[in-house]
Amino acid sequence: MNKEQLEQRRDQWRQGFAREKARILVCAGTGCVANGSLAVYEALKREVEARGEFITVDLLLESKETGVAVVKSGCHGFCEMGPLVRLEPSGILYTKVKVEDAPEIVEALLNGGKPVERLLYHHPLTGEVYAAEHQIPFYHHQQRTTLANCGRIDPEDIREYIANGGYAALAKVLTGMTPEAVCREVIASGLRGRGGGGFPTGKKWELTRIEKGPKKYVVCNGDEGDPGAFMDRSLMEGDPHRVLEGMIIAGYAIGADEGYIYVRAEYPLAVKRLKKAIAEAKEYGLLGQNILGTGFNFDLKIKEGAGAFVCGEETALLASIEGKRGMPSPKPPFPAQHGLWGKPTLINNVETYGNIAQIINKGADWFSGIGTPSNTGTKTFALTGQVANTGLIEVPLGTTLRQVVFEIGGGIRGGKKFKAVQIGGPSGGCLTEEHLDLPLDFDSLKAAGAMIGSGGLVVMDEGTCMVEVARFFMNFTQNESCGKCVPCREGTKRMLEILQRAVNGEGRPEDVETLQELAEAVRDGSLCGLGKTAPNPVLTMLKYFKDEYIAHVVEKRCPAGVCSALKGYQIDPEKCKGCSKCARLCPVQAISGELKKPYQIDQTKCIKCGACVKNCPFKAIKEG
Amino acid sequence: MNQEGVKQTPKEEHANTYQRKFEKVNEIINRLGRSRSALIPILQEVQEEYRYLPEEILTYIATALGLSPASVFGVATFYAQFSLEAKGKYVIRVCDGTACHVRGSNPVLDAIKKRVNLTGNKKTTDDLRYTIETVSCLGACGLAPVVMINDKIYGQMTPDAINIILDELEKEEAADE
Numbered sequence: 001m002n003k004e005q006l007e008q009r010r011d012q013w014r015q016g017f018a019r020e021k022a023r024i025l026v027c028a029g030t031g032c033v034a035n036g037s038l039a040v041y042e043a044l045k046r047e048v049e050a051r052g053e054f055i056t057v058d059l060l061l062e063s064k065e066t067g068v069a070v071v072k073s074g075c076h077g078f079c080e081m082g083p084l085v086r087l088e089p090s091g092i093l094y095t096k097v098k099v100e101d102a103p104e105i106v107e108a109l110l111n112g113g114k115p116v117e118r119l120l121y122h123h124p125l126t127g128e129v130y131a132a133e134h135q136i137p138f139y140h141h142q143q144r145t146t147l148a149n150c151g152r153i154d155p156e157d158i159r160e161y162i163a164n165g166g167y168a169a170l171a172k173v174l175t176g177m178t179p180e181a182v183c184r185e186v187i188a189s190g191l192r193g194r195g196g197g198g199f200p201t202g203k204k205w206e207l208t209r210i211e212k213g214p215k216k217y218v219v220c221n222g223d224e225g226d227p228g229a230f231m232d233r234s235l236m237e238g239d240p241h242r243v244l245e246g247m248i249i250a251g252y253a254i255g256a257d258e259g260y261i262y263v264r265a266e267y268p269l270a271v272k273r274l275k276k277a278i279a280e281a282k283e284y285g286l287l288g289q290n291i292l293g294t295g296f297n298f299d300l301k302i303k304e305g306a307g308a309f310v311c312g313e314e315t316a317l318l319a320s321i322e323g324k325r326g327m328p329s330p331k332p333p334f335p336a337q338h339g340l341w342g343k344p345t346l347i348n349n350v351e352t353y354g355n356i357a358q359i360i361n362k363g364a365d366w367f368s369g370i371g372t373p374s375n376t377g378t379k380t381f382a383l384t385g386q387v388a389n390t391g392l393i394e395v396p397l398g399t400t401l402r403q404v405v406f407e408i409g410g411g412i413r414g415g416k417k418f419k420a421v422q423i424g425g426p427s428g429g430c431l432t433e434e435h436l437d438l439p440l441d442f443d444s445l446k447a448a449g450a451m452i453g454s455g456g457l458v459v460m461d462e463g464t465c466m467v468e469v470a471r472f473f474m475n476f477t478q479n480e481s482c483g484k485c486v487p488c489r490e491g492t493k494r495m496l497e498i499l500q501r502a503v504n505g506e507g508r509p510e511d512v513e514t515l516q517e518l519a520e521a522v523r524d525g526s527l528c529g530l531g532k533t534a535p536n537p538v539l540t541m542l543k544y545f546k547d548e549y550i551a552h553v554v555e556k557r558c559p560a561g562v563c564s565a566l567k568g569y570q571i572d573p574e575k576c577k578g579c580s581k582c583a584r585l586c587p588v589q590a591i592s593g594e595l596k597k598p599y600q601i602d603q604t605k606c607i608k609c610g611a612c613v614k615n616c617p618f619k620a621i622k623e624g
Numbered sequence: 625m626n627q628e629g630v631k632q633t634p635k636e637e638h639a640n641t642y643q644r645k646f647e648k649v650n651e652i653i654n655r656l657g658r659s660r661s662a663l664i665p666i667l668q669e670v671q672e673e674y675r676y677l678p679e680e681i682l683t684y685i686a687t688a689l690g691l692s693p694a695s696v697f698g699v700a701t702f703y704a705q706f707s708l709e710a711k712g713k714y715v716i717r718v719c720d721g722t723a724c725h726v727r728g729s730n731p732v733l734d735a736i737k738k739r740v741n742l743t744g745n746k747k748t749t750d751d752l753r754y755t756i757e758t759v760s761c762l763g764a765c766g767l768a769p770v771v772m773i774n775d776k777i778y779g780q781m782t783p784d785a786i787n788i789i790l791d792e793l794e795k796e797e798a799a800d801e
Contacts, residue, residue, distance in 0.1 A: 030763065030764050030777060031764050031766045031767050031779065033777070034764060034767055034770070034776075034777035034778060034779045035767070035779060078766075079764070079765075079766025079767060080766050080767075082766075082767075224763065225760065225761070226761065227720075227721030227722045227723070227724075227725075227760045227761035228721050228722035228723045228761060228765050229761070229763070229765070230761075230763035230764065230765055230766075233763040264763075265668075265705050266759065266761070266762055266763060267763060268775065303664075303665075304664075304665070304668065305703075305705075306664050306667070306668065306703035306704070306705040306706060307703050307704030307705035307706075308702060308703050308704060309760065320664065321661060322660060322661050323659070323660040323661040323662065323663035323664055323699070324660070324695075324699065325698050325699055325702040326702065326703070382723075382765055382766075384722075384723035384765040384766060384768060385722070385723055385726050385727070385768075386726060386727070390723075390765065390766045390768075391766050392766070422722060425722070456722065456723075456765075458722045458723055458726060460726055464726055469722075469726070472722070472725055473722075476760060479760075480760075482702075
């Protein structure tokens with residue numbers, strides 16, 4: 001297939017899709033599948049078939065017939081409300097759809113009836129009902145460009161990607177741009193690596209391009225290991241061809257003929273869809289030998305990770321592809337000079353590659369017009385935790401935390417108070433209320449002691465203990481430390497012990513200083529990003545929540561009431577009517593007293609099971 | 625391979641017995657190749673076959689790939705995915721990523737452990753039915769807390785919900801038997 005044939009096909013398929021009477025998109029992202037969306041898909045398909053309106057995409061594209069297409073799409077982002085079903089062209093979004101709802105949905109769609117109201121999104125606070133997806137506050141404040149196709153097309157059908165403008169950027173590059181010009185365009189766009197560090201992508205490309213060949217590699221880092229992050233997964237699952245296209249363009253720009261996509265082992269669906277995408281791209285001559293008849297060759301392979309967080313570090317990832325233990329090596333030499341099997345290697349994150357095609361298609365000026373001058377474009381974030389609307393979002397860089405948490409996220413669930421946002425996973429830090437108006441970009445976050453990381457945003461409410469959270473992250477990095485550098489291997493262990501002591505109520509006052517000292521040693525004495533950033537959660541905790549830490553260590557009290565070793569239950573003598581219910585329920589006979597007089601809890605016997613609190617008819621028992 | 629009618633030397637015979645024992649492993653190695661970069665994919669497929677990595681197979685792979693046993697063990701013990709101990713029929717992975725953690729993954733883990741009678745650091749039940757692990761993130765944070773049983777993900781878990789799921793699992797199991 002050459003460029004003209006690609007354009008012909010695109011036109012033909014576009015016309016085919018335009019013949020659709022309507023399209024029912026059922027989300028088949030991991031979240032919705034877990035909630036049963038595949039059964040919903042089958043049910044909707046059966047309903048449409050029973051009414052004689054169903055059409056397959058094959059028939060739609062190859063004949064002149066028309067009908068209603070029922071399609072499995074990638075992640076719509078609003079995972080909390082899944083399974084999600086979107087109707088086109090109306091843009092109606094149904095939430096929490098069950099198999100039983102299928103007849104009603106199809107009936108309303110085919111007979112022009114009103115949308116099924118109970119399945120529409122109801123705002124949890126205002127009760128307002130939204131029919132169209134783009135009006136829902138969760139979507140309304142987003143700008144979805146990289147995720148434009150996610151939830152709109154069938155990720156397992158290359159024809160949908162091509163009909164929506166796919167591989168046009170590749171054709172443009174291969175038929176009309178020199179590799180230098182491609183690198184220049186990416187530099188001009190201001191795109192910075194979406195994996196966390198924020199290094200200028202174009203510069204990385206140029207540095208790899210000027211290296212001597214002939215053998216060079218392009219690698220995609222899909223080892224999204226940050227707990228609380230699933231942006232890359234959604235993109236690989238929802239629009240795999242976009243990632244492929246970005247990588248093939250990169251191959252042309254730097255002069256590589258081979259590439260690897262390194263995907264986490266925990267992402268089987270992403271692996272499956274990428275494999276399918278690679279096979280289809282080869283079938284259409286968009287990958288492999290003589291791409292689009294231009295003589296350019298590029299081949300792609302998938303490498304499945306085996307579960308090691310440190311492999312997100314680029315040199316460790318390359319070691320893992322080579323079949324070794326995934327341990328980082330010192331830089332320089334950088335992968336651009338000495339990468340995979342010692343050859344010049346370009347390594348970028350999934351989302352970074354996902355941005356390339358649109359930069360080529362719409363131009364660097366368009367891209368740099370989004371966001372702020374030194375932080376251009378959009379960024380996807382995984383918004384999770386104690387926030388009303390969780391899911392996958394995309395906003396221009398520079399959007400404030402407040403907009404993300406309160407406008408898109410809908411505020412804190414259960415009407416509780418906002419306490420902190422953990423950003424950037426175990427390498428990031430916690431930001432507090434005072435940072436709510438901070439623009440989310442690479443530089444502002446770094447200044448505040450956190451980092452964008454891959455883009456995980458975990459919102460925490462007042463019921464979260466920050467010391468426990470710091471312990472949680474330290475436990476994670478301690479487990480994931482590869483063991484190469486002593487300060488990281490030993491230091492994280494000692495820091496974990498100190499934090500463990502604090503939450504167990506055995507903290508010592510001098511621990512604060514030791515913790516601070518260790519944190520600095522680990523940061524300065526480690527080779528790779530994992531060790532250098534491992535103390536961040538602890539340092540931000542000490543910076544912004546020091547009083548909470550002091551409460552644990554000095555007063556032996558957990559202000560959030562989370563740490564069970566520091567919990568104690570008290571009976572309020574004013575409220576206690578002496579009914580004896582708690583004493584009878586207590587599994588360790590820690591409660592005693594006289595009938596009709598206030599009871600007492602023996603703290604030495606109490607195991608803090610909470611049975612008394614839950615069952616007191618007068619709410620007289622409190623934690624504290 | 626010996627052609628029919630050709631007599632085998634004792635050495636060849638020994639090699640053939642060995643080969644039969646490791647037939648599946650050989651098939652995997654032959655398909656994926658003997659380069660160092662094939663090591664991790666080979667271990668992944670072997671583990672899929674045996675549900676863990678038996679020690680004698682690791683040394684066998686080392687010989688086949690011309691690597692030292694130490695370097696193969698080094699890789700097998702480095703990555704969390706690999707297990708040198710037999711795993712249960714049902715591998716239950718409780719996600720303890722940040723999102724799941726703050727939404728209460730610990731009570732869910734405790735409920736599962738209690739139900740299948742696992743205490744301390746023990747991961748697999750004696751009858752090899754269940755293996756309980758925690759994982760750092762399954763990437764389904766929108767549904768936190770999440771539990772994965774073999775390849776299936778269950779979202780918005782609570783201690784009660786996971787018990788219902790395990791009830792069903794056991795019912796199916798009993799029906800199969």
